[in-house]
Amino acid sequence: MTHDALLSAQGIDKSFFGVKVLDGVDFSLRGGEIHALLGENGAGKSTLVKILTGAYRRDAGAMWLDGQEVEPRSVAEAQALGIGTVYQEVNLLDNLTVAENLYLGRQPRRMGMIDRRRMRGDAATLLARYGVGADPDETLAHYPVAVRQIIAIARAVDLSGKVLFLDEPTASLDAREVQALFTVLRQLRAQGLGIVIITHFLDQVYQIADRVTVLRNGRMVGSRAIAELPRRDLVAMMLGRELAEATAHRGSGATQPDTPAAFLFEGYGKRGSIAPFDLDIRPGEVVGIAGLLGSGRTETARLMFGIDRPDSGQAAVDGQPVTLHSPQDAIGHGFGMCPEERKTDGIVGDLSVRQNIVLALQASRGWARPIPRREADALAERYIKALDIRPPDPNRPIKFLSGGNQQKAILARWLATDPRLLILDEPTRGIDIGAHAEIINLIEKLREDGMALVVISSEIEELVAFSTRVIVLSDRHHVRELRGAEITAEAIVEAMAVPGDAA
Amino acid sequence: MIRARYLPFVATVLIFVVAYALCALQFPNMLSFRVLGNLLTDNAFLGIAAVGMTFVILSGGIDLSMGSVIAFTSVFVAVLVRAGVHPALAFALALAVSTSFGALMGLTIHALKMPAFVVTLAGMFLARGAAFLISTDSVPISHDFLKQLKGIYIQLPDKGKLSFLAILMLLAFAVGVILAHRTRFGANVYALGGSEQSAELMGVPLRKTMIQLYAFSGFMAGLAGLAYTLYTSAGYSLATVGVELDAIAAVVVGGTLLTGGSGLVLGTLFGVLIQGLIQTYIVFDGTLSSWWTKIVIGMLLFAFIVLQRLILLVSERRAAIRASSGG
Numbered sequence: 001m002t003h004d005a006l007l008s009a010q011g012i013d014k015s016f017f018g019v020k021v022l023d024g025v026d027f028s029l030r031g032g033e034i035h036a037l038l039g040e041n042g043a044g045k046s047t048l049v050k051i052l053t054g055a056y057r058r059d060a061g062a063m064w065l066d067g068q069e070v071e072p073r074s075v076a077e078a079q080a081l082g083i084g085t086v087y088q089e090v091n092l093l094d095n096l097t098v099a100e101n102l103y104l105g106r107q108p109r110r111m112g113m114i115d116r117r118r119m120r121g122d123a124a125t126l127l128a129r130y131g132v133g134a135d136p137d138e139t140l141a142h143y144p145v146a147v148r149q150i151i152a153i154a155r156a157v158d159l160s161g162k163v164l165f166l167d168e169p170t171a172s173l174d175a176r177e178v179q180a181l182f183t184v185l186r187q188l189r190a191q192g193l194g195i196v197i198i199t200h201f202l203d204q205v206y207q208i209a210d211r212v213t214v215l216r217n218g219r220m221v222g223s224r225a226i227a228e229l230p231r232r233d234l235v236a237m238m239l240g241r242e243l244a245e246a247t248a249h250r251g252s253g254a255t256q257p258d259t260p261a262a263f264l265f266e267g268y269g270k271r272g273s274i275a276p277f278d279l280d281i282r283p284g285e286v287v288g289i290a291g292l293l294g295s296g297r298t299e300t301a302r303l304m305f306g307i308d309r310p311d312s313g314q315a316a317v318d319g320q321p322v323t324l325h326s327p328q329d330a331i332g333h334g335f336g337m338c339p340e341e342r343k344t345d346g347i348v349g350d351l352s353v354r355q356n357i358v359l360a361l362q363a364s365r366g367w368a369r370p371i372p373r374r375e376a377d378a379l380a381e382r383y384i385k386a387l388d389i390r391p392p393d394p395n396r397p398i399k400f401l402s403g404g405n406q407q408k409a410i411l412a413r414w415l416a417t418d419p420r421l422l423i424l425d426e427p428t429r430g431i432d433i434g435a436h437a438e439i440i441n442l443i444e445k446l447r448e449d450g451m452a453l454v455v456i457s458s459e460i461e462e463l464v465a466f467s468t469r470v471i472v473l474s475d476r477h478h479v480r481e482l483r484g485a486e487i488t489a490e491a492i493v494e495a496m497a498v499p500g501d502a503a
Numbered sequence: 504m505i506r507a508r509y510l511p512f513v514a515t516v517l518i519f520v521v522a523y524a525l526c527a528l529q530f531p532n533m534l535s536f537r538v539l540g541n542l543l544t545d546n547a548f549l550g551i552a553a554v555g556m557t558f559v560i561l562s563g564g565i566d567l568s569m570g571s572v573i574a575f576t577s578v579f580v581a582v583l584v585r586a587g588v589h590p591a592l593a594f595a596l597a598l599a600v601s602t603s604f605g606a607l608m609g610l611t612i613h614a615l616k617m618p619a620f621v622v623t624l625a626g627m628f629l630a631r632g633a634a635f636l637i638s639t640d641s642v643p644i645s646h647d648f649l650k651q652l653k654g655i656y657i658q659l660p661d662k663g664k665l666s667f668l669a670i671l672m673l674l675a676f677a678v679g680v681i682l683a684h685r686t687r688f689g690a691n692v693y694a695l696g697g698s699e700q701s702a703e704l705m706g707v708p709l710r711k712t713m714i715q716l717y718a719f720s721g722f723m724a725g726l727a728g729l730a731y732t733l734y735t736s737a738g739y740s741l742a743t744v745g746v747e748l749d750a751i752a753a754v755v756v757g758g759t760l761l762t763g764g765s766g767l768v769l770g771t772l773f774g775v776l777i778q779g780l781i782q783t784y785i786v787f788d789g790t791l792s793s794w795w796t797k798i799v800i801g802m803l804l805f806a807f808i809v810l811q812r813l814i815l816l817v818s819e820r821r822a823a824i825r826a827s828s829g830g
Contacts, residue, residue, distance in 0.1 A: 076706055087704075091701045091704045093694050093701050093764075094697060095697040095764035096690075096694060104694055104705050104707065105690075105691075105705060109687075114686060114687065137506075138506065142507075142818070
């Protein structure tokens with residue numbers, strides 16, 4: 001163990017309800033470095049950070065700060081030791097003034113009373129060091145997220161002063177704000193602070209970080225100096241595939257049909273979300289969308305389905321320009337979408353399987369024309385049989401079904417509306433292998449029946465298996481389109497490593 | 504340029520000044536120190552209770568037990584004095600009881616993670632029931648000490664008086680202002696009103712603050728009970744039903760956000776005075792039903808809720824414009 005490190009941890013284990021989320025993870029941070037912590041969803045980054053900052057207790061392992069073994073039992077204890085954290089959703093108080101936010105709980109006092117003048121003065125001095133011209137007496141709600149973020153950092157550093165953890169600090173900032181934040185981070189690095197940053201944006205990692213540690217499935221994959229790590233190798237570390245092995249078979253008939261493009265998006269984009277892209281989709285093809293977490297996959301789907309409004313470009317269906325400013329517009333043009341977050345955005349847990357299946361059809365008809373019970377029963381029965389939803393009980397609340405069967409019920413919901421274009425965001429995440437194969441078969445069958453599909457997936461082999469074309473995203477840009485024989489796991493991973501602005 | 508967070512307070516003061524001017528135009532007699540003095544005296548117990556309520560609402564909570572605690576305190580004191588206990592001792596005991604009762608409610612809210620609404624509703628029934636248990640009759644009291652207290656006043660010009668009760672209320676507001684803006688307790692109360700979760704992450708001691716907060720509110724309810732006893736020279740368990748709602752109305756009309764986190768203690772004073780002013784106007788007019796007070800307060804409450812919503816929307820839009828023009 002390198003005890004010259006500022007903060008180090010060894011053999012960290014953590015389980016939740018018997019499921020191991022961290023398995024013997026080592027971590028080491030030097031003073032005066034910016035260290036990026038990377039990994040896909042569920043890799044264990046947040047858990048590791050929460051353990052190191054005192055929010056969770058570890059099951060096994062040890063950690064050292066300045067060579068001393070430490071055991072923070074709460075965020076406050078970690079803070080007192082010198083370990084500060086700034087969370088993704090900035091945890092300050094919008095209703096208090098800037099100065100009050102900086103000094104809450106440690107206000108300067110004179111004769112038992114808060115010395116407001118000194119507090120204002122101290123706040124102004126502190127903010128000036130970070131190059132923030134905020135008025136200490138103004139409420140925090142007055143300032144944009146970027147300024148609040150820097151105020152949060154100022155508070156954390158002022159409180160702890162040795163180690164700073166930043167959980168996705170740039171998620172809601174634009175390019176200029178990111179640069180302002182990075183200037184602050186470089187300044188803190190020069191002061192000898194150790195900074196750990198969690199982010200999904202690889203271009204930012206290469207811009208700011210000195211070293212990276214990659215986690216995958218709760219284990220540490222490696223820790224490297226960023227200067228010696230080509231982007232392609234980093235992506236491979238994160239995805240964890242032996243590229244040579246990944247020669248998935250191509251599905252049959254996955255060639256592009258000759259039909260004209262029915263759905264066309266031109267220069268479609270939204271600032272801060274996804275760069276403008278062109279995309280055409282034909283009936284009878286599956287367009288796969290690949291990219292790392294945070295590359296803009298879900299954002300693309302949300303934009304196409306009208307959940308977010310585009311600020312550039314236009315959409316056309318069958319050659320006619322259309323506006324897609326709400327999911328209702330999109331449904332009206334024959335779109336359907338199964339969202340990524342099944343539990344929060346997809347199912348209505350307390351309603352029965354039947355009610356969940358008829359939901360979208362009912363919504364498209366309007367509340368004034370309820371679907372007759374007999375028709376609903378028939379629909380539910382048909383799809384339960386067709387998709388083999390188990391148990392085949394239309395009256396059971398859907399929350400008691402397994403993830404795979406919930407997913408099939410949501411698919412049934414959209415199939416009941418007879419869509420022409422179906423967008424699936426991570427349709428196979430978190431479901432068992434059997435259901436996985438069934439969903440893939442279903443996708444192929446729908447394609448053969450002439451439906452147009454857009455499928456977002458983190459499973460590269462899966463995309464290779466069923467896609468007619470694959471669009472690869474990186475840093476919120478559509479960087480590459482692969483067709484036919486070009487679609488291989490290697491080519492997809494290769495394209496994922498292309499920096500977004502290089503496309 | 505007035506900061507957005509002070510706008511509701513400024514609106515309250517403006518409404519009070521304009522309303523007073525209109526009253527004085529119609530009834531020139533209303534513009535006198537005597538009327539002003541009476542306005543303060545007549546609303547003293549409501550004002551004292553409203554100071555406690557302001558803190559509770561600033562924290563994002565509510566205290567529905569106040570009216571009952573006021574009635575309990577007045578009966579408790581009256582019965583003790585009738586039994587021969589010195590009023591000063593009875594006062595001290597009553598304040599100790601009401602403060603501990605508040606502290607207990609604060610502890611319950613924190614420990615059971617229950618909404619303040621539910622816990623203080625239970626407290627409301629409890630205190631009212633306890634008051635009935637002590638005595639169901641109106642208990643008149645008379646004691647030299649009470650007469651001495653009521654004899655204290657500050658002479659104002661043209662036969663106006665700042666009575667002991669008025670002084671007590673103004674003192675309560677002074678203490679409230681200092682607590683709110685010059686102590687860590689006050690800062691923590693505002694922090695709780697912003698977001699309990701963020702406040703906790705920023706190191707606000709939730710349990711301690713919650714207990715202190717409701718103890719303070721209980722103390723103020725007890726003090727309001729004493730003021731009420733002095734004012735009516737009696738204790739009655741059926742009195743002051745619904746005073747907690749008048750106090751809430753005074754707090755909101757005074758510019759405090761009902762959802763917590765924003766407002767000024769001084770605003771509540773003007774909220775109380777506006778209520779008192781309407782009542783005084785009705786007395787001067789002589790023909791209007793006293794229920795007009797409720798109607799006007801209802802309309803003002805509604806207007807303030809709309810005003811605060813508008814301020815919030817406008818400032819959000821401004822923030823959005825600032826953010827987008829920056830990028």
